[in-house]
Amino acid sequence: MSDKFTVEIISPIKSIIKSDTSEVVIPSYEGEMGILKNHIPIITFLRPGVIKIINEIERNYFVEDGTVEFIDDNLLILTSTAKDVNKFDKTEIDEIISEAEKKIGNSEISDKEKYLLSYKINTLKNLN
């Protein structure tokens, strides 16, 4: 029996990817989460991080936020910020990092925002 399920990433503008895969790792709000076939139905949302779609070829997408639903071996990821990691260039990453660092230095933001921003900076630094 095949151990594959479908994963679909949809942005407001278009469907980014739809394919069969054996494992997906998502940066869920409460920690990284690996999803395999026959996972129980789940709804959760994302923090900044990298979605890994593990197949013959591994595909990585950077996301800032999003909503995830898994049901009947269909993994649905709704996000407005998904970006293929291979298409990122260095200057772009540096720009986003410096912007995020500026924001995190601002004392007015809430703890939740700080938490999200620190993840954003960390993930991007790892990409570099």
Place this chain on the structure above:
Amino acid sequence: MPSLDDLKKRIKSVKSTQKITKAMKMVAAAKLRKAQENAEKGRPYSEKMQNIILNLTKSIENPENAPKLLVGTGQDKTYLCVVLTADRGLCGGFNSNICKLAKANFKEILGEGKNLKIITVGSKGLDQIKREYEKFIIKKFSFKEKKQVSYKEVDIIGNEIISLFNKNEFDKCILFYNNFKNVITQIPQAQQIIPAENKNADLKKNDTLSYEFEPDEDEILEDLLPKNISTQVFKAFLENAASEQGSRMTAMDNATRNAGDLVDKLTINYNRSRQASITKELIEIISGAESL
């Protein structure tokens, strides 16, 4: 009776107008294809999001604790109306249809003695609504310089709506836009986005899917609902963009055809009076010759 020269000038001017409308039609047709594609590509996102929210709503046990964005403030004193229109004219009844529907709603709201607040998006709608309802307009958006409106810009509108809601500035929010059915038909629509309207809620109640939520339902909803507002506005935007081009294409097609008819009629007139003047001259010559 216009002279031959006048007729000639008119035919020429109608012909050049026809050229313009024809070109506009072509441009609209090309843009329509793209806009339609965008609208179709954007549909799954909003549909799926609605689905998730629906599933979440079902699993909430006591509605009193549910987020206010979903169930409303419990009052309906103040209405916020968001009117989405185009920034350009010459697209048939497109802008007027939205405004007509919006104005009918405004009248009803005011007639019931409720407060009204208006946000306009797009300059054409603003012009039409300003005449009667200027004092209710609290905010205007226009994306005239932008060729293509992206999700980020629409997010600004969404965030504005949410921040107003959090300040208790309104109880209900209604979105006015044109739904793109096909090239010829666009249906002006009033969609209530706050509190979320669940039309299909009863239909699917029998499915007892037990989801696992991480973190819990309330937190997910709190994250998801504001996004949903932006998504709904964005969807309306895409539908509107496609409708605008469709409407313009049909309008310009009609104008081109009308111009063609007009040219035909004027040409017949022109030829008739040319004939008449030739006949007149002939009669004059013949009768002059006879009298000699």
